[in-house]
Amino acid sequence: MQTVVITGGTDGLGKGLALHYLRQGARVLAVGSTPAKGEALLAEAATISAVDRAAFMQADLTSVTATKELITGIESACSSVDKLVLCAQRYRLFGSRTVTDEGFxxxxxxxxxxxxxxxxxLRNVMEAARRPVIMNVGTPGIPLGRIHWDDLQLARRYGGTKATLQSFRANDLLGVAFAAVHTGTRIRYIGYNPGMVATGMPDHLPQPLRTVTKVSFAVLATSVAKAVAPMAQLLDGPPGERFAAYRNTRQLPLKGKAFDQRSALRLHRLTQDLLHHRTM
Ligand SMILES: NC(=O)c1ccc[n+]([C@@H]2O[C@H](COP(=O)([O-])OP(=O)(O)OC[C@H]3O[C@@H](n4cnc5c(N)ncnc54)[C@H](OP(=O)(O)O)[C@@H]3O)[C@@H](O)[C@H]2O)c1
Incomplete structure (x- = not known):
């Protein structure tokens, strides 16, 4: 039986994929920060006779310590992980800068x-799977935002949208660096942009943006059920390249700043240093 780990697996696209893979007979570990959402997912799993294959793992992924504890928990619960889908996100487009206890x-x-x-x-536990795939769900192919190399934490000139867009671009580079650093890996890393999908994401936005986003979602967005189909297709039949980026079903050329390998390795090293110095 294959094992699918999904961060943000209790809502939106992540939940859509969790239910999809439960229906396919997989074991699914859904990660989120709200226990009530985890319980709701398990209740839905019970209605499709899949509750014995579903697990909710509570973790606040703003914390590196909690993320590392989650990895330990996954490793002790699973001998291999076939798919890792990274969906956890909470947009903070407005308001003042907030910093985690670890200083990020x-x-x-x-x-x-x-x-x-x-x-x-999770690389070791994934290498044990037959055809391991990581899908990092974000916005590859959107030419907005950049890495603020001299101020990654945006301590000097913060803006919520700036921070959100920087995180998107950092995830593009994360995929590039993963493939560059782990040259012998069997893991296929996919950066994936689902386009506009009608999830509960706008619920966390301030007014009037919440209403505007909900109205545009109602008119323009794809349903979660429709959006997860091409995602599952890619997860089940990943491309041969160690890293590939997609916008819906279209594979993107790995050109330009967004996928620059030197920048990717620079960010990789900077991130390693940050983790080393702040979470020791
Ligand atoms: N929806 C779109 O139109 C769209 C478009 C392009 C890209 N995307 C990308 O697709 C991914 C999924 O988006 P979505 O719209 O499905 O999001 P969503 O419906 O808002 O769901 C977000 C998920 O992340 C979890 N989460 C939030 N903060 C967390 C934390 N601190 N720790 C652990 N889990 C946390 C939430 O659970 P809790 O609330 O319990 O924490 C929830 O399960 C995101 O990366 C997003 O950037 C979405």
Missing amino acids: EHSFALAYLSRFVLSHG
Whole structure:
């Protein structure tokens, strides 16, 4: 039986994929920070007779310590992980800068750092699987945002949108660096942009943006059920390259700043240093 680990597996796209793989007969470990959402997922799993293959793992992925504990928990629960899907996200487009107890800016910590730690940290248990795949769900192919090399934590000039966009670009580079660093790996790393999907994401936005986003979702967005189909297809039949990026079903050329290997390795080293110095 294959094992699928999904961060943000209790809501939106992650939950859609969790239910998809439960219906396919897989074992699914869904990670989220809210126990009620985990319980709701398990209740849905019970309605499709899959509760014995579903697990909720509570973790606040803004914390590197909690993310590392999660890795230990996954490793002790599973001898191999076939698929790791990284969906956990909480947009903070407005408001003032918040910093985690470990000293990381919120978007950097949740949307990028947790994905870095999980991608590299679960490598051994994933190498034990037959056809391991990591899917990092974000916005590859969108030419917005950049890495603020001299101020990664945006301590000097913070903006919520700036931080969110930086985390997206950092995830593009994470995939490039993963493939460059682990040259002998069997893991296929996919950066995936699902396009606009009608999830509960706008619920966490401030007004009037919440209403505007909900209205545009109602008109323009794809349903979760539709959006997970091409994701599952890629997860089940990943491309041959160690890293590939997709926008829906379209494979993106790995050109330009977003996928620059030197920048990717630079960010990789900087991230390793940050982790070493702040979470020792
Ligand atoms: N929806 C779109 O239109 C769209 C478009 C492009 C890209 N994407 C990307 O797709 C991914 C999934 O988006 P979505 O719209 O499905 O999101 P969503 O419906 O808002 O779900 C977010 C998930 O992340 C979890 N999460 C949030 N903060 C967390 C924390 N601190 N620790 C652990 N888990 C946490 C949430 O669980 P809790 O609430 O329990 O913490 C929830 O399960 C994101 O990476 C997003 O950037 C989405």
